[in-house]
Amino acid sequence: MNAGYGYTGKILLVDLSSGTIASETHDDVFYRTYLGGKGLVGYYLLREVPPRVDPLGPKNVLVFATGVLAGTNMPGFSRVVIGAKSPLTDGYGESEVGGSWGAELKRAGFDAIVIKGASSKPVYLEIVDGSARLVDASELWGLSTSDAEAEIARRVPKKPAVMSIGPAGERLVKFACIMQGDRNAAGRGGLGAVMGSKKLKAIAVSGSTKVKVKNPDGLSKVTSWFAQNFLKNAPSVALHEGGTAGLIPGLQAASMLPTKNFSRGRFDGWEGLAKLGQKWLYETKGRGCWACPIRCKRTFEVKDGSVKTINGMAACPEYETVASFGSNLCIDDPLTVLKANVYCNEMGLDTISAGVTIAFAMECVEKGLIDDGDLRRLEVKFGNASCVLPLLELITDRKGIGDLLAEGSMRAASRIGMGAEVFAMHVKGQELPMHDPRGKTGVGMGYALADYGADHMTAAHDPLFAKAGSYGLQTCAPLGLLEPVDPLSLNADKVRLYLYLEMWWDALKCLGACFFCVVPRGLLPVPMVVEAVAAGTGWDVSLWEIMKAGERAGCMARAFNTREGYGAERDQIPARLFESNGNYPGISKERFDAAIRQYYKMRGWDPVSGAPSRAKLDELGLYWVS
Amino acid sequence: MNRVFRSLKGEEMKAIVRLMGGLHALEPHGRNEVTVTAEGLTIQRVLERLSLPVNYVYLVLVNGGTAAIEHVLRDGDTVEVYPPICGG
Numbered sequence: 001m002n003a004g005y006g007y008t009g010k011i012l013l014v015d016l017s018s019g020t021i022a023s024e025t026h027d028d029v030f031y032r033t034y035l036g037g038k039g040l041v042g043y044y045l046l047r048e049v050p051p052r053v054d055p056l057g058p059k060n061v062l063v064f065a066t067g068v069l070a071g072t073n074m075p076g077f078s079r080v081v082i083g084a085k086s087p088l089t090d091g092y093g094e095s096e097v098g099g100s101w102g103a104e105l106k107r108a109g110f111d112a113i114v115i116k117g118a119s120s121k122p123v124y125l126e127i128v129d130g131s132a133r134l135v136d137a138s139e140l141w142g143l144s145t146s147d148a149e150a151e152i153a154r155r156v157p158k159k160p161a162v163m164s165i166g167p168a169g170e171r172l173v174k175f176a177c178i179m180q181g182d183r184n185a186a187g188r189g190g191l192g193a194v195m196g197s198k199k200l201k202a203i204a205v206s207g208s209t210k211v212k213v214k215n216p217d218g219l220s221k222v223t224s225w226f227a228q229n230f231l232k233n234a235p236s237v238a239l240h241e242g243g244t245a246g247l248i249p250g251l252q253a254a255s256m257l258p259t260k261n262f263s264r265g266r267f268d269g270w271e272g273l274a275k276l277g278q279k280w281l282y283e284t285k286g287r288g289c290w291a292c293p294i295r296c297k298r299t300f301e302v303k304d305g306s307v308k309t310i311n312g313m314a315a316c317p318e319y320e321t322v323a324s325f326g327s328n329l330c331i332d333d334p335l336t337v338l339k340a341n342v343y344c345n346e347m348g349l350d351t352i353s354a355g356v357t358i359a360f361a362m363e364c365v366e367k368g369l370i371d372d373g374d375l376r377r378l379e380v381k382f383g384n385a386s387c388v389l390p391l392l393e394l395i396t397d398r399k400g401i402g403d404l405l406a407e408g409s410m411r412a413a414s415r416i417g418m419g420a421e422v423f424a425m426h427v428k429g430q431e432l433p434m435h436d437p438r439g440k441t442g443v444g445m446g447y448a449l450a451d452y453g454a455d456h457m458t459a460a461h462d463p464l465f466a467k468a469g470s471y472g473l474q475t476c477a478p479l480g481l482l483e484p485v486d487p488l489s490l491n492a493d494k495v496r497l498y499l500y501l502e503m504w505w506d507a508l509k510c511l512g513a514c515f516f517c518v519v520p521r522g523l524l525p526v527p528m529v530v531e532a533v534a535a536g537t538g539w540d541v542s543l544w545e546i547m548k549a550g551e552r553a554g555c556m557a558r559a560f561n562t563r564e565g566y567g568a569e570r571d572q573i574p575a576r577l578f579e580s581n582g583n584y585p586g587i588s589k590e591r592f593d594a595a596i597r598q599y600y601k602m603r604g605w606d607p608v609s610g611a612p613s614r615a616k617l618d619e620l621g622l623y624w625v626s
Numbered sequence: 627m628n629r630v631f632r633s634l635k636g637e638e639m640k641a642i643v644r645l646m647g648g649l650h651a652l653e654p655h656g657r658n659e660v661t662v663t664a665e666g667l668t669i670q671r672v673l674e675r676l677s678l679p680v681n682y683v684y685l686v687l688v689n690g691g692t693a694a695i696e697h698v699l700r701d702g703d704t705v706e707v708y709p710p711i712c713g714g
């Protein structure tokens with residue numbers, strides 16, 4: 001059995017159909033192979049989910065997994081990776097979330113939770129210091145995420161961290177999210193709908209056992225260094241002061257602010273939206289995740305009753321939300337964006353997919369492809385701020401046009417027909433996040449290749465590597481990234497850059513690490529990540545081993561999709577991105593497709609189907625994966 | 627030749643440099659807005675004088691329009707300097 005350093009060695013297994021709760025243990029070899037986070041998600045989804053099951057049926061499995069440093073003092077390493085077969089993509093689904101829940105789970109004695117089956121009535125899972133039980137949640141069904149959390153917190157003696165779904169998840173909105181607290185969202189993949197399909201309202205965890213660390217002095221050395229230096233690091237300072245909403249001016253300046261459903265890269269009303277990252281109507285405070293001094297999650301002290309507050313505070317929208325409800329809808333009113341954000345968090349909707357689906361509806365109205373009473377009554381059109389909240393309500397309630405939009409843009413487009421598909425900005429069914437790949441082609445590769453549908457968090461973005469001596473190149477030399485690569489190129493150097501960065505980020509996802517804390521997006525250097533893992537676990541671990549874990553996790557996710565019957569044909573970005581955004585030319589489709597094929601070859605995947613080769617699976621020790 | 631720009635009244639020419647996206651953390655005094663004497667200097671030279679690592683700069687705007695780092699400042703220019711624009 002394991003020595004119990006860094007990880008607990010215990011995985012909680014919950015079967016909601018039978019109501020049974022058990023656990024299984026794993027040894028050092030298992031943890032060094034799969035590491036945690038994304039690695040554990042991939043392992044359990046491949047092992048437990050039969051091929052081609054209904055993502056919203058009882059045979060789907062929902063996994064919550066932490067990394068080997070979760071619950072320690074390591075800043076940014078207590079994130080949780082949640083996975084299931086996604087109702088948006090019908091394939092591997094994944095979303096990460098910060099907060100304190102991951103740390104609590106570790107301190108309660110578990111590295112991960114694997115949830116099978118479906119309950120016949122609403123329940124929540126309560127885990128307190130090594131014991132777990134299912135509790136009737138009939139009275140909580142229908143409550144918003146924060147109300148459910150508050151009610152559960154009243155029932156648990158020591159204040160728990162709570163993951164919960166809102167009414168959107170209960171009603172199986174395809175892009176429903178899972179919330180932790182009022183501001184931490186596992187937004188992507190529609191995992192809130194999976195939780196809703198299982199009638200699982202929430203998971204409350206409370207733990208008081210300190211996570212055992214092999215070399216506490218070694219870990220303290222890293223955490224102290226971080227605390228002393230993060231305010232000297234430009235990206236960390238930007239996040240500390242303005243949160244991610246502070247990105248608006250830069251993306252406008254760079255002509256990469258998604259506008260009018262990704263047809264443009266600049267938005268005339270950007271200054272209104274930029275207020276959300278600055279000093280504005282309301283006083284702001286920084287809020288942070290477990291052990292993290294950056295505290296990038298700003299909150300507004302709203303005293304005028306404009307939006308629902310929790311202890312007088314309302315979460316400031318993240319950049320993604322500001323752009324998806326702002327520029328991409330041609331809306332410049334920050335209060336509308338703030339209200340939409342609070343509403344989505346309360347109801348449990350992914351703000352990215354919700355905003356992009358509304359943009360899709362607006363464009364369909366503009367092009368005369370849909371005519372509906374709700375759309376006319378609400379005057380759904382680009383620039384009309386007053387229609388956003390009522391549309392979100394219809395989506396959450398699955399009423400009228402909301403029932404169609406609750407299916408996400410890909411399925412709505414397919415039902416509308418008449419060419420509406422070209423206005424649905426998605427990859428594999430998941431809506432595009434708020435970064436324009438026309439100005440950074442590696443992000444486009446990430447959108448196309450992400451095993452869980454379009455996402456901006458598959459790899460660090462190209463601008464960091466544009467110039468010799470840039471921050472990205474200064475910090476990523478240990479990854480073998482030594483020379484600048486043009487952000488607009490799609491040559492072999494770009495493919496290699498993307499591939500190495502993706503493997504690094506997959507490795508960080510296995511560690512449950514926040515990209516804002518680690519190079520090249522944050523401060524912590526590559527060698528110190530390795531040092532921290534070694535100090536936490538006692539392993540003689542190397543960067544090679546950690547990178548291999550990242551590659552393995554990426555390969556498992558891909559293998560899951562292969563088993564579901566798809567591959568290269570769905571690694572496509574929307575055709576609109578092959579056209580100009582007004583400032584950047586469109587991406588060359590021919591060069592883009594060639595880059596994707598080259599990526600498969602570099603990864604040891606089949607160059608036509610995009611499936612991992614037998615040799616690659618074997619090289620990664622994945623003999624058991626078919 | 628070190629040219630000094632002066633207005634018709636002989637006053638020194640000034641430009642405002644805004645350090646965006648956390649770059650002020652790298653400025654020795656932590657200032658996010660600096661008024662500089664526009665002595666016909668390039669933006670690169672001004673950033674060097676402010677001890678800012680030029681290689682960290684991804685994008686420069688002068689009076690709202692994109693400019694090269696070799697741009698020579700003029701009286702009244704407002705300069706915005708951005709680090710790489712990344713995800714989040």
